[in-house]
Amino acid sequence: MPSFDIVSKVDMQEVDNAVNQAAKEIEQRYDFKGTHNEISLEQDAIVLLGADDYKLEAMIDILRGKLVRRGVSARCLDFSKKEPASGGAVRQRAAIVQGVSKEKGKEIIKLIKDSKLKVQPQIMEDQVRVTGKKIDDLQEIIQFLKEKDLGIELQFVNMRS
Template identity: 80%
Template sequence: MPSFDIVSKVDMQEIDNAVNQALKEILQRYDFKGTHNEIKLENEAIVLLGADDYKLDAVIDVLKGKLAKRNVSPKCLDFGKKEPASGTAVRQRVAIVQGISKEKGKEICKLIKNSKLKVQAQIMDDQVRVSGKKIDDLQSVIQLLKGQDVGIELQFINMRS
């Protein structure tokens, strides 16, 4: 029985490269001269530090631009609250979302079931497996999910026939 898996994974090496490029740009830009702005990659999160709110927003824009150039979707970033750091500095923690949560998995399964295609979707840990009798139905599911916005970046892997 043909099947494929729906996952949400992020290439951490690409994120590391984007963070390094953004940091390099921040160090060279004229509007950041004389202020303390940082981007640090810590495990599954990015810590942003800006001299003030406006500088932090500019740091976020630089980071998003570098991620986009490296084909990393901004949907994989979960921005936390801005919190004060020393003086007027502002810190923000950005979590990197990996995997499909149970809620998102249920939402994806519901979308697939509402499509009336003859396929079965089941949640397996942090991925969703879709199986059916015809490969055409599976390809229709892929097109359906690419057209929908589920809030996370989806990849389709392990297509087996």
């Protein structure tokens, strides 16, 4: 029976490259000279440290631009609230979202069932598997989901016939 998987994966090598490029640009920009600004990649998050709110916002814009240029959706970042750091600086963490959460999985399944196509979606760990008798129905589901804004970047993989 034909099937495919709906996943949300981030290429961590590209994220690392984007963070390094953003750090270089921040280091070289005139408006950042003479202030302490830092961007670093941790296991599953990016930590931004800006001298003030303005510089932190500029760093986030630079990071988003670098991610998009490297083919990584800026939606994969989940920003926490800003927190004060030493010396009047501001710190913010951006968690890197990987996988389809249970809540998003349920939302995707509800959308698929509401489409009235004859397919069976099911949650499998951090992905959603969709099976159906016709490949055309599966392709319609892919197009249908691409048009929806679910707040996360989706990839459609493992198409089997």
